Amino acid sequence: MKNLEEKLKNPVWHSLKETHNKHLLEFDGVQFYHPDICIFGSFYDETKTAKALNEYAKLTDKFFLVSENQTPIIDTNYVVLNKKIDGCQMVLENFIEIEITENIVHLTKEHINEVFDLIWLVMPSFYKRRGFEMGEYYGIFKDNKLVSITGQRMQTNDFIEVSGVVTHPDYTKRGYAKQLITHTTKEIIKAKKLPILHTNKGNAAVPLYEKLGYKLTRDMNWWLFNRK
Template identity: 65%
Template structure:
């Protein structure tokens, strides 16, 4: 049986083999999430990515290949590299104690639009409404509106990734993200899984994650492509 350390070397691949296999789109030995859920792809053999990406881009105008150290091969007559995002993976070492003063709620389907709008306000990019289906989302509601969230994205039987950690600009510097990450982490530990997260190298939030008990473990790069 594969262990969590091996799974984390290729988290998209193993998520699509286990917990998220219902979202998997397989193409020539390459795996993608369904384009309406999450535009991520993964591979072990980069010689197969050109054909697979040319097929996937017919339904998704842009997408990412996620890889620790391999470089995808593409057919530039159909697919073009937008940019490579130098990312890193962080894994919980030991959760720090955080006082929870906010009322943190598990968000249900009635919050899908609010989650989408908040993510796109703070971190515009590639979050989709069906990304909500990938895992649990926790939030803080103030003044009758959702103002801060921390969700779950990639996951297997062994790990769960914390993602979509965003706070409305009017409610920052109140410790909401810290409490939400801590709460989400505890829920993952209750499920006997390893909490992880991904971020860009140099992100100022890394210091917060480290204070919460996460440690940098490896590079995890995001190759963003778009249809030609």
């Protein structure tokens, strides 16, 4: 059995082996989420990624492989590298309690469209509507609309990733994200799992995460590919 540290080095792989196994697609020993859920893939043997990516590209026109330090091999006849995103992993070191003054709502399936619309408004990129199925989501409502959220994404028997930290541009700088991250972190701790998160290197949010008790632990690179 892999220990926690080994799982953290390859979080997509182990999420698909454990909690998210029902979303697993596997090609030649490379693991992917079903593209209706999430467009992440993972590997241990980079010599197998070219064939696997060719197969996955039949299902979706863009997708990621996530790795700590390995470089995937591709077949440029069918797949092209769009960009490599230099990311990092953060792990909760010491939980720092802050006062929660807002009414935080546990979001349900009836909020799926609102979650999707808010994420695509702020970060128009790769989030899938069914990404809501990966974990719990929490939100703050103002003026009868959802204005700030956090969610859970990758998870194993040992950790849960905080993700989907998004606030509507008209409602920023009010401490909503800080309170939602704190609430989500507490819920993960209650589940007796380790809270983690991923972000881009140099992201302006890193100091906020550090103030909430998270510590930078390792690089985590996101290789974005397109079907040719």
